[in-house]
Amino acid sequence: xxxxxxxxxxxxxxxxxxxxxxxxxxxxxxxxxxxxxxxxxxxxxxxxxxxxxxxxxxxxxxxxxxxxxxxxxxxxxxxxxxxxxxxxxxxxxxxxxxxxxxxxxxxxxxxxxxxxxxxxxxxxxxxxxxxxxxxxxxxxxxxxxxxx
Numbered sequence: 001x002x003x004x005x006x007x008x009x010x011x012x013x014x015x016x017x018x019x020x021x022x023x024x025x026x027x028x029x030x031x032x033x034x035x036x037x038x039x040x041x042x043x044x045x046x047x048x049x050x051x052x053x054x055x056x057x058x059x060x061x062x063x064x065x066x067x068x069x070x071x072x073x074x075x076x077x078x079x080x081x082x083x084x085x086x087x088x089x090x091x092x093x094x095x096x097x098x099x100x101x102x103x104x105x106x107x108x109x110x111x112x113x114x115x116x117x118x119x120x121x122x123x124x125x126x127x128x129x130x131x132x133x134x135x136x137x138x139x140x141x142x143x144x145x146x147x148x
Contacts, residue, residue, distance in 0.1 A: 035126055035133050036087050039099045042135055043085035051075035059127055059134040081106050088121070095128040 038057055045054035052072040055063065088100035101124065106117040125136045 031128070031133070032090065032092065035090055035092065035097050035099060038133055039090075039101060039124060039126065039135070040085055040087055043082065043101065043103065046075060047082045047085065049076045057135050059136045060129055062137055079107060083117075097126040097133070099124045099126055 042054050042057040045051065045057075051074075052068055054075065055068045055071050058071070082103055082105045084104040086102045088102055090100065091098045101122045102119055103122050104117070104119045106115050108115045125138075126133050127136050128134075
């Protein structure tokens with residue numbers, strides 16, 4: 001009788017571990033989906049020249065260093081015109097993600113060259129702060145291996 005109880009206890013513990021692993025994977029999958037959505041939404045706002053709304057996707061620390069109006073003026077006033085964004089992939093750990101995107105853009109070079117269109121690969125860093133994912137601009141990322 002004792003071996004039956006041990007058997008059921010072991011099987012029960014295994015089922016609990018499998019269920020917990022499933023729950024944890026669901027949270028990670030949910031985060032993956034949120035990051036992908038937020039990264040593309042931010043670019044869609046930049047493409048639509050709504051940088052004042054894209055500002056809300058910036059990390060809280062970056063927003064402390066630059067006012068919304070200054071960010072919007074800088075981003076909306078660039079000579080480059082973004083036209084389309086495509087999600088590529090992401091590499092994540094618990095609180096940091098590298099997001100790979102492809103962005104179509106055009107630049108007016110003037111003269112005979114005129115407007116030139118191309119696409120480029122963009123790698124962004126996203127961080128999780130207080131349960132939400134935010135874009136961390138390069139200016140705030142530590143430069144590893146470089147002396148200041």
